[in-house]
Each structure stands twice: as structure tokens, then as C-alpha cells.
Amino acid sequence: MKWSAQIIHITPGRIRFKVPAKRYDPSFFEDLQVYCSSFDGVKQVTANVLTGSVLLLYGEIEQDTLIERIKNHPLLDFESKDYEIEKSGEVFTATDQQTAAQKASNTFASLDSTLKEFSNGSLDLRSILFISFIMIAARQLTRGSVFGNALSLFWYAIQLIKPKKP
Numbered sequence: 001m002k003w004s005a006q007i008i009h010i011t012p013g014r015i016r017f018k019v020p021a022k023r024y025d026p027s028f029f030e031d032l033q034v035y036c037s038s039f040d041g042v043k044q045v046t047a048n049v050l051t052g053s054v055l056l057l058y059g060e061i062e063q064d065t066l067i068e069r070i071k072n073h074p075l076l077d078f079e080s081k082d083y084e085i086e087k088s089g090e091v092f093t094a095t096d097q098q099t100a101a102q103k104a105s106n107t108f109a110s111l112d113s114t115l116k117e118f119s120n121g122s123l124d125l126r127s128i129l130f131i132s133f134i135m136i137a138a139r140q141l142t143r144g145s146v147f148g149n150a151l152s153l154f155w156y157a158i159q160l161i162k163p164k165k166p
Contacts, residue, residue, distance in 0.1 A: 023052035
């Protein structure tokens with residue numbers, strides 16, 4: 001028997017699909033996780049048995065090729081329902097398995113891209129933080145907090161503009 005499946009979300013590097021009828025079936029999703037993990041280019045596969053969804057993070061593989069491999073699973077029927085796949089450039093940030101650090105990182109990445117877009121590429125989050133740290137450090141210097149607050153803030157500001165090591 002084939003189970004109805006739907007691709008829910010696609011962005012570059014991510015595909016989420018659901019198999020609603022198999023919710024609460026851990027062995028099915030474990031097998032599906034192993035199946036999808038065997039594809040070249042797939043970095044991570046996360047299955048959520050409570051929602052009946054599978055999230056694939058991928059890199060070195062064409063999106064269409066990966067979709068075809070998923071659709072070729074012997075127990076899944078992607079043709080049973082009409083659905084349309086939208087290829088959008090939006091980043092999907094709310095996943096079922098994200099940690100608080102991942103959510104915060106995605107929020108800052110989104111804020112950073114919004115700042116860059118709004119300022120036509122002249123400002124980013126690092127620039128704003130650098131300027132803020134310098135201004136607050138200068139304020140602390142005028143108050144006489146040279147060795148405590150001001151020095152720490154200057155240090156953080158310098159760390160922001162320092163080139164990243166590869």
C-alpha cells in the first residue's frame with residue numbers, strides 16, 4: 001500500500017514533506033529517514049512523527065533531482081493529491097526541531113538581510129553593532145569607566161570588524 005504524501009515547502013537547501021496518514025509511526029519515519037539520508041548531497045534528515053513531516057537539508061545536489069528521488073520512494077504516493085510547488089527565495093525559519101540558538105540565528109540572519117535590503121547594501125547588523133558599541137564605549141569613557149565597561153565595549157567592537165579566520 002502506498003501512503004499519500006505532499007511536499008509542503010521548498011527553498012534552496014531545504015525540502016519539507018508530510019505523510020499525514022503515518023503520523024505517530026516511529027518505525028516508518030526511521031526507515032524514511034534512512035532512505036533519504038542515503039542520497040548523495042543530503043546533509044541532514046529530520047523526521048517528526050508527531051506532525052508526520054520530514055525535513056531534508058541538502059547541498060551538493062540539484063533540487064529537481066532530489067525531489068524525483070523522494071518521489072520514487074516505493075511506499076509514498078505524491079500524485080494522489082493536487083499540489084503546487086512554489087520555488088520561492090524566502091527562508092523558512094520555523095521548524096519543528098529547531099533549538100533556541102538556531103531560531104535566534106535565523107532571526108538575526110533575517111534582520112541582517114532586511115537591513116542590507118533597506119540600506120541598499122551599505123548597512124548590515126555587524127556595522128550597526130560596531131557603531132553602537134563604539135558610541136556606548138565613548139559614553140562610558142566620559143563617565144570615567146575606562147577599565148571596566150568602556151574597554152570591554154571597545155574590545156567587542158574590534159572583534160566585530162576583525163577579519164574572520166577561514
